Amino acid sequence: MVNLVQLAAHNSTVYAKDGATWNPADNFDYAWKGAWETGTDGSLVDNVGNIDLSKVTVTGDKVDLTKPGKYQVTYEYQDSQTNAPAKKTITVTVKANQSTVTAKDSTLGVGDKWTAEDSFTGATDKDGNPVSFDEVTVGGDTVDTNKAGIYKVTYSYGGKTTTATITIKADQSQLTVHDVSATVGDAHAAAADFITKATDKDGADISGQVKADFSKVDWTKAGDYLVTLTVDGKTQTAYLHLAAATIIPEQPETPATPETPTTTTPGQDTAVKVVPTATPTQIGTQNSTIRFDATQAQTNSSQLPQTGESENIGLLWLGAFSLLGAGLGLAHKKHDDNQEA
Incomplete structure (x- = not known):
């Protein structure tokens, strides 16, 4: 008796997935037969109905659902009464998962x-x-x-x-300012002069972004003026203290020290210092001059005389004074003669 056996399985496409595994049941649909079979005792046995997957042989590629590719799988059932088994080959396509x-x-x-x-x-x-x-x-x-x-x-x-x-x-934004003092006539203060600290919400320095409102300041007049500073949505005020300028009187100039005059001899290009000398004494009508050198006399007098020299020195001094007196007498006489004439 010829058995009518049917076996069904399907192709499939899946996406690769880490840790996933494939089971033959995933692609198996059914196996069925519709015929009478002869039992072991020779009687007819009714085997019409489904065939359990456990009785189906699965061969072909080993399907790896973690790796993209195409895998061929064959399902086969061999009936005991026939020589031609029922077969079905399917393809399992594993695609890369681009999720x-x-x-x-x-x-x-x-x-x-x-x-x-x-x-x-x-x-x-x-x-x-x-x-x-x-x-x-x-x-x-x-x-x-x-x-x-x-x-x-x-x-x-x-x-x-x-x-x-x-x-x-946490918000780290901050704007801290301080008062500023200046003098009328000085260079005008800028926003940076008032800033103690200016940071954004992340704590970064933003001093260069601070704006100052000087609209209430009269730079020509001393006084206290309110200045408004703003940055990153924050506002602070500070005072600008303007002081009057101090006037310093001019000091008279100190006269220059006069120069000491120098004495020059006519006819000479360079200054010559005049050193006074002893007054010459004329003897008679001659122009010979006898000078008394006190220094030399002192020097001589400081020398110790040798034996017998004391008397000679005394006589020399006596002779010098006599000669001097004679000269003065002659001069006086000549003066008188000139008057009589």
């Missing part, structure tokens, strides 16, 4: 606005087609922008998951 989901870290200040979509950067399906944010699943921490802290937010799609870090920082 992606990406997000970015974000840093904000306390009080800033943020939504999960702000840190979402994109997602694609298994075939690489973009998907909208609405198809993405968001999980992880609940972000409270009114409280400083670090939050972890997850984004999932198509079996892919990524995590974004949301940092909420």
Whole structure:
């Protein structure tokens, strides 16, 4: 008796997935037979109905669902009454899974606005087609922008998951100013002169961005003026103290020290210092001059005389004075003669 056996299985396409495994049942549909078979005792046995997969032989490629590719698998059933088995070969196609989901870290200040979509950067399906944010699943921490802290937010799609870090920082913005003193006539003060500290919400210096309102200042008049300074939404005020200029009287010039005059001899180009000498004494009508050198006399007198020299020295002095007296007498006589004549 000829058995009517049918065996069915189907092709399939799946996407590679880490950790996934393939089972023959995934592509097996059924095996069926519709005939009477002769039992062991020679009687007819009704075997019409389904054939269990455990009685079907599976051969062919080993399907690896983690690696893209095409795999051939054959299902086969051998009936005990026939020589021709029932066979079915199918193809399992494993495609690369192009599902992606990406997000970015974000840093904000306390009080800033943020939504999960702000840190979402994109997602694609298994075939690489973009998907909208609405198809993405968001999980992880609940972000409270009114409280400083670090939050972890997850984004999932198509079996892919990524995590974004949301940092909420305390507001470090600051504007501190101080009063400034100046004098009328000085160079006008600038905004930078009033700044003690100016930072943005991240603590970065923004002194160069500070603006000052000097509209209430009269730079020509002494007084206290209010100056308004603003930056990054913050405003502070400070005073500009203008003092009157001090007038310093001019000091008279000190006269120059006069030069000491010098004595010059006529006919000479250079100054000659006149040193007075002893008055010459004329003897008779001659112009011979006898000079008394006190220095030489002192020198001579300081020398100790030798034996017998004391008397000679005395006689010399006596002779000198006698000669001097004689000269004076002759001069006097000549003067008298001239008067009588």
